[in-house]
């Protein structure tokens with residue numbers, strides 16, 4: 265095992281060296297992105313499977329911070345098939361939001377950068393795709409809200425407090441459909457408000473955000489997300505900021521909409537219960553990597569990774585009496601100095617001799633079920649290791 269250096273203390277000299285390196289790398293990456301504006305070949309690509317809306321392929325998103333490089337997402341690959349719901353679960357800080365922000369190109373640049381891999385977005389249903397990583401900002405503006413839209417965690421901060429609800433929904437529709445008359449835009453807005461279960465749609469159209477409750481505001485956010493019939497809706501912890509009864513109503517609404525609209529949903533949450541009731545596929549993330557992925561059936565009926573098993577055990581079950589709920593011991597490793605072995609090893613109660621070696625590869629244990637854990641090495645097909653980027657390579 266490699267000797268780990270102590271990263272708790274950074275001298276003035278180290279700090280200067282880190283800043284210098286960060287500047288060099290981020291400038292280079294920004295320049296490459298600017299060059300992509302000139303040549304569509306740099307961002308036009310094809311889907312591996314035209315039945316997917318989005319394919320993440322070994323995507324790495326790093327933050328170049330003053331204390332070093334945070335590998336927030338490090339070599340993740342998963343697909344979002346058409347008309348399906350993919351749940352992304354994992355504890356706070358594991359990289360769920362960074363994954364969705366990378367897909368929307370909303371990372372805080374230049375600190376945050378997608379440094380490797382591809383994010384392919386299906387454009388025509390037949391396989392013609394855009395690689396979001398290199399797509400110029402102007403083109404991204406046509407994609408956001410139109411092909412991919414997002415429902416954020418906190419509806420109050422996502423709505424503009426000084427504009428009426430109607431104007432805010434109208435704006436999105438008008439932006440992406442400039443040929444539509446004002447009357448048609450308003451009709452569509454009212455349709456959307458009705459679709460998300462707002463009974464007094466004419467009244468709400470004229471209201472300001474502060475006049476609505478948290479649940480109503482989140483309904484408006486969902487209406488905005490649906491306004492242009494996007495192929496993919498990202499819901500990042502859509503119910504976390506709401507109280508429990510409203511959470512249930514919003515989840516019912518999303519479940520109901522799922523059958524009415526022909527969009528896929530990427531549902532990001534730390535709550536396994538939410539995923540169990542909605543998702544067709546589940547991706548479990550831990551410390552910036554995917555540790556297990558499969559259909560909801562695979563993950564909930566046959567969880568294989570010790571982390572997934574721990575998450576299941578730590579959920580309360582109605583009717584089951586326990587002294588204390590299980591909690592996974594230990595902490596997530598330091599993000600600026602990840603170990604070279606399994607990231608979960610220091611917390612894992614099932615480790616074996618093999619776990620002393622490298623980070624485990626992705627192992628396919630059924631047609632739909634993939635797990636990154638040495639315990640399954642002899643039971644399935646080894647697909648390969650996640651492709652991390654060496655920071656020196658980026659210089």
Ligand SMILES: Nc1ncnc2c1ncn2[C@@H]1O[C@H](COP(=O)(O)OP(=O)(O)O)[C@@H](O)[C@H]1O
Pocket residue numbers: 327329334336354355356357358359360361362363372375376599
């Ligand atoms: N702007 C930023 N600057 C530095 N690090 C960041 C930034 N945003 C996110 N991170 C880091 O990325 C990791 C993943 O964050 P995030 O995706 O927001 O987690 P979550 O799974 O809770 O949504 C965290 O370790 C966090 O510290």
Ligand code: SF4
Pocket residue numbers: 569570571606607608609610612613614615616619624636637638639
């Ligand atoms: S590879 Fe080993 S240490 Fe890592 S999760 Fe699997 S059993 Fe635990």
Ligand SMILES: [Mg+2]
Pocket residue numbers: 360361362501
């Ligand atoms: Mg988050």
